Amino acid sequence: MEPLKRYRPLIDDFEAFLDACERPLSSAVRVNTIKADVDQVRAAFDEAGVGYEAADWNERVLTLDTDSPGTTWPSMHGWIHGQEEVSALPPIVLDPQPGERVWDAAAAPGSKTSQLAALMDDRGLLVANDNNLGRLSALRFNAERLGVTNVAVTNQDARNFSLKPFGSADDADDERRVEAFDRALVDAPCTCEGTIRKNPDVLDEWSLDHVSSVAGVQKGILTRAIQATKPGGKIVYSTCTFAPEENEAVLDHVLDMEDCRVVEQDVPMDHAPGVTEWEGESYDPSVAKAARIYPHHNDTGGFFCATLEVGT
Amino acid sequence: MSDDGAAAGDAEDTAASGGDDLRGNVGRRFARLPATAADREVEGRATREEVLDWWEMRFGVEPAAFDEYTFWEKGAGKIWALAGDVVSPIEVEAIGMKVLRTRQEHWKPTTDAVQRFGRDATKNVIELDADQARAFAAGEDLEPDWDGDWGYLIAAHEIAGGVEPIGVGLFTHGTLRSMVPKGRQRDL
Numbered sequence: 278m279e280p281l282k283r284y285r286p287l288i289d290d291f292e293a294f295l296d297a298c299e300r301p302l303s304s305a306v307r308v309n310t311i312k313a314d315v316d317q318v319r320a321a322f323d324e325a326g327v328g329y330e331a332a333d334w335n336e337r338v339l340t341l342d343t344d345s346p347g348t349t350w351p352s353m354h355g356w357i358h359g360q361e362e363v364s365a366l367p368p369i370v371l372d373p374q375p376g377e378r379v380w381d382a383a384a385a386p387g388s389k390t391s392q393l394a395a396l397m398d399d400r401g402l403l404v405a406n407d408n409n410l411g412r413l414s415a416l417r418f419n420a421e422r423l424g425v426t427n428v429a430v431t432n433q434d435a436r437n438f439s440l441k442p443f444g445s446a447d448d449a450d451d452e453r454r455v456e457a458f459d460r461a462l463v464d465a466p467c468t469c470e471g472t473i474r475k476n477p478d479v480l481d482e483w484s485l486d487h488v489s490s491v492a493g494v495q496k497g498i499l500t501r502a503i504q505a506t507k508p509g510g511k512i513v514y515s516t517c518t519f520a521p522e523e524n525e526a527v528l529d530h531v532l533d534m535e536d537c538r539v540v541e542q543d544v545p546m547d548h549a550p551g552v553t554e555w556e557g558e559s560y561d562p563s564v565a566k567a568a569r570i571y572p573h574h575n576d577t578g579g580f581f582c583a584t585l586e587v588g589t
Numbered sequence: 590m591s592d593d594g595a596a597a598g599d600a601e602d603t604a605a606s607g608g609d610d611l612r613g614n615v616g617r618r619f620a621r622l623p624a625t626a627a628d629r630e631v632e633g634r635a636t637r638e639e640v641l642d643w644w645e646m647r648f649g650v651e652p653a654a655f656d657e658y659t660f661w662e663k664g665a666g667k668i669w670a671l672a673g674d675v676v677s678p679i680e681v682e683a684i685g686m687k688v689l690r691t692r693q694e695h696w697k698p699t700t701d702a703v704q705r706f707g708r709d710a711t712k713n714v715i716e717l718d719a720d721q722a723r724a725f726a727a728g729e730d731l732e733p734d735w736d737g738d739w740g741y742l743i744a745a746h747e748i749a750g751g752v753e754p755i756g757v758g759l760f761t762h763g764t765l766r767s768m769v770p771k772g773r774q775r776d777l
Contacts, residue, residue, distance in 0.1 A: 312704070312705070316749075317749040317750075320749035321748050321749040324748070348775055348776055348777055349777065350777060353726050353755065353773075353775045353777060354704060354748070354753055354755070355701075355704055400657070400673065402673055402675065413682060417682070418772060420683075420686075421686050421687065421699075421701040422701060422773065424686070424701065424705040425686065426658070426670055426671060426672040426685045427671070427672040427673055428683070428685065429671075429675060429679075429681050429684045429685075430681060430682040430684070431681050431682060432682050442679055442680050442681055443675060443676060443679070444675075444676040448676050453674050453675050453676050
């Protein structure tokens with residue numbers, strides 16, 4: 278808990294925050310609407326005698342009264358996917374549409390990828406990228422189990438992501454060529470402070486050096502996402518960490534360097550605004566439009582989520 | 590990881606990539622299936638028409654179920670289905686879902702394909718009772734009453750007011766062998 282104490286000045290009810298961080302999280306699943314609807318999943322759990330409760334902000338997110346959702350029929354059928362409640366937020370905020378071209382820049386192990394596909398009705402093209410081949414095989418396994426068929430999986434460093442596999446100048450007249458995305462999700466690698474309720478050891482290796490090195494990677498990925506998205510296109514930047522260096526400071530950096538702006542977003546969970554001042558630094562005032570979700574707000578893990586629009 | 594998962598799949602991947610020839614199938618390269626035999630440029634490659642015919646003849650799944658899909662081959666005989674289309678050939682880790690193994694006498698659908706497209710099946714579907722379904726999901730062989738075709742069947746069971754496919758079974762000599770890959774097996 279020690280590293281979290283630096284956030285005392287940012288958080289209104291800091292004691293409630295610390296208390297929440299010490300409580301374990303119950304196991305949540307997301308209904309996979311590619312293969313089943315909410316009523317079918319509820320009926321299957323009723324038949325099996327497994328209790329459930331829907332999140333008050335999203336009927337597709339269920340908290341179960343079993344610790345092993347993986348051994349239920351809905352899981353075997355790919356009707357559900359184990360996914361922390363708050364981690365279902367970024368795809369909803371991104372709001373991808375069927376038929377669009379969407380980039381998931383740091384996609385493994387694929388929980389949000391498969392959720393994006395479901396929100397797209399499994400139509401359009403979803404490019405799921407990750408630099409880690411081992412984690413990509415988990416993504417492929419999850420996507421296929423969940424019945425996702427509109428995804429292309431790539432193994433690149435997102436900071437230098439190349440669209441060349443999706444068509445070159447020779448394919449200039451080919452409408453199948455992908456030159457830019459309509460939307461992108463940058464659910465960036467981070468120090469994961471917000472997952473402490475699930476992984477109590479997550480802060481053991483915490484250091485400010487680690488924070489700054491991860492922040493460098495985050496800036497690189499978000500920059501590339503802005504470049505690879507069409508003018509007027511939307512990008513959601515999210516992390517599961519509290520450190521402003523990895524959140525508002527990353528937004529502040531791309532606002533300086535790239536043609537984009539932070540826009541208002543619809544966040545259906547309790548949250549605090551982005552911070553504009555931290556340890557002597559001040560950030561662009563528009564980063565206040567970001568959402569900080571603390572564990573005591575909705576009894577979930579912690580998250581950060583912001584929406585950017587690419588300049589036209 | 591795709592249908593064959595952590596079990597046989599990786600070995601198959603390696604074998605198939607090693608067997609690629611220069612004209613046809615290359616490592617991580619996916620090529621769109623030709624529409625018909627007249628359009629075929631790579632020997633032995635299945636055509637879209639053959640794939641649609643196979644689903645219809647084997648399981649009664651209407652070709653219209655695949656109207657929005659393109660089919661792709663990577664490695665010799667592994668067929669993937671993509672909702673939509675991209676340039677061909679394309680070098681990526683995966684596109685869409687691995688659905689079928691061709692280039693052998695009996696084509697074999699994947700567990701994931703049967704779960705995704707098998708709800709529309711009207712034949713060669715064997716409905717299991719609750720105990721059988723549980724055993725099948727755990728990878729166990731069964732000796733069900735079945736006087737229909739031999740070969741690959743869709744094993745299904747009743748759940749939440751409908752009949753839902755679980756996976757692929759191979760029926761021969763009175764035995765239904767569960768083809769559910771290790772990584773997809775569950776103790777329910």
